[in-house]
Amino acid sequence: MSCSLSDPLLFILRSGLARFAGSAYDALVRMHGGETSKFWALCKHLYPDSARGLLDGTRYSPSTPHTAKTNKIALKMVTKRKLEHFHHITSVSQISPTLTAADVVVASSRSFSGRIFSEPLSTKKRKNGVVEFTPATYIAFCRYFLGLPPETTIGNAKLTRTLIILCRAVFPTMGCVYVHSLT
Amino acid sequence: MSGNHAASKCPSSSRCVFLRHTMLRNVLVAHAKEAGLEAVPEPDTYDLLLGQFEAKDCKRVFPKRMSVAYEAGFKALSQASDFINSAACTFSSEEKQSYIQNHLDKLPLVEGAVGLRVDASFRNPETDEIMWVDVSVVHTSSPSYISGELKSIAKRKLCADAAQLHLMPDALQNEASPVMLQREIAKIHKYSRLVTVAKKQKADGTRTSIPTFAPFVVSDCGELAPKAYDVQEWLVKQYRLKCSKEGRRADGCTTVELVRQFRHSLKMGVQMAVAAGLGTMMQFAGLAWRGLGPA
Numbered sequence: 001m002s003c004s005l006s007d008p009l010l011f012i013l014r015s016g017l018a019r020f021a022g023s024a025y026d027a028l029v030r031m032h033g034g035e036t037s038k039f040w041a042l043c044k045h046l047y048p049d050s051a052r053g054l055l056d057g058t059r060y061s062p063s064t065p066h067t068a069k070t071n072k073i074a075l076k077m078v079t080k081r082k083l084e085h086f087h088h089i090t091s092v093s094q095i096s097p098t099l100t101a102a103d104v105v106v107a108s109s110r111s112f113s114g115r116i117f118s119e120p121l122s123t124k125k126r127k128n129g130v131v132e133f134t135p136a137t138y139i140a141f142c143r144y145f146l147g148l149p150p151e152t153t154i155g156n157a158k159l160t161r162t163l164i165i166l167c168r169a170v171f172p173t174m175g176c177v178y179v180h181s182l183t
Numbered sequence: 184m185s186g187n188h189a190a191s192k193c194p195s196s197s198r199c200v201f202l203r204h205t206m207l208r209n210v211l212v213a214h215a216k217e218a219g220l221e222a223v224p225e226p227d228t229y230d231l232l233l234g235q236f237e238a239k240d241c242k243r244v245f246p247k248r249m250s251v252a253y254e255a256g257f258k259a260l261s262q263a264s265d266f267i268n269s270a271a272c273t274f275s276s277e278e279k280q281s282y283i284q285n286h287l288d289k290l291p292l293v294e295g296a297v298g299l300r301v302d303a304s305f306r307n308p309e310t311d312e313i314m315w316v317d318v319s320v321v322h323t324s325s326p327s328y329i330s331g332e333l334k335s336i337a338k339r340k341l342c343a344d345a346a347q348l349h350l351m352p353d354a355l356q357n358e359a360s361p362v363m364l365q366r367e368i369a370k371i372h373k374y375s376r377l378v379t380v381a382k383k384q385k386a387d388g389t390r391t392s393i394p395t396f397a398p399f400v401v402s403d404c405g406e407l408a409p410k411a412y413d414v415q416e417w418l419v420k421q422y423r424l425k426c427s428k429e430g431r432r433a434d435g436c437t438t439v440e441l442v443r444q445f446r447h448s449l450k451m452g453v454q455m456a457v458a459a460g461l462g463t464m465m466q467f468a469g470l471a472w473r474g475l476g477p478a
Binding site for chain 1: 336360404455462
């Protein structure tokens, strides 16, 4: 908003944006967790008091260039809010049939595995320390990382009644074909 | 779903557990070589201790698993070694040898016992700095570890909340998983026998420097234990020394850039090895066990 209204021509034509201002302002407040949220309280001084303030020229106009890095601050706030929400939904007190203790441990670990997704993967064979990461291995790891059920590899996968009731999600479970018969 | 079955003793995935371990060790060895170190994967304990103990005796003197009887025997052997090196000892050379041999023979020999062996030995040929490293990967969400982990998570959360409330630094922010710390302590205790012997060799003058032992413990989630960070930074330091010594390069890359690249490559290598190993374990867990080809 600040960038577009710093242009004199766009500023003159700003009335065309009026119909979007209300929903944009609502989305902005929602993004920070609502008006009662502590995150909104921390950064509301960066924004106008109401949707009308977005276009009335008091805050954003060619004569009042907006230099504050609002986007950066807003995105940081969103990150903080999402992280806090993630920590809340994966806290020990939330352990239930749909969130196992193992899920909590995995979610709370200071993992660096996420870096893998930002790097090109080597498909070379294992040699001199080069890691063997085949497509199937990669898929298996991603499923673990995302907390998804493993791929059906054994062939005896079946829907288990207990698991369906407990997890409220339908996915096939496999039984280990070795002696210990674990799932 | 959380990989507990794959990380348990399922025979189909047990080979992949070794594969994960080997890949992780290879990453460290490859980077140590890049840092200009002499890196030996799985060195013989005989060579590691400069041939002080016969190869056949190493298994008896340094078994992988320790019994109470063995611990008592090793303590007696250590005391005997201290005694013959002290000024109070008036034994002749042959008597000293037979005295030590006598204590060696008293150590209990367990049939089928495996000898202790570090995963990798790194040596800087210029400074003669030596580091022995043993690699280990922990599956922190295993049922046997879960209660300890949950307690630690709850404690960390409480501490973080209190720190936020009182605007104070979070003291437990960087605390590692308790299981990983326990594994580190266990490894250090296990290999302390080798370090003790090396220290004695240094005192006797048969060794020029005392090796450092460091366990490299990583979790399946990609978390590094404190000593693993030490190993990582030690390797980076060695690489920095190598770059500084080489001086200006023809390609124009500065030492800072190269070190940054090396550290990133090491970190990524470790994460990739753990992830690839875990992925392979998940892939093969539960399959009918009939061999998966050569390692």
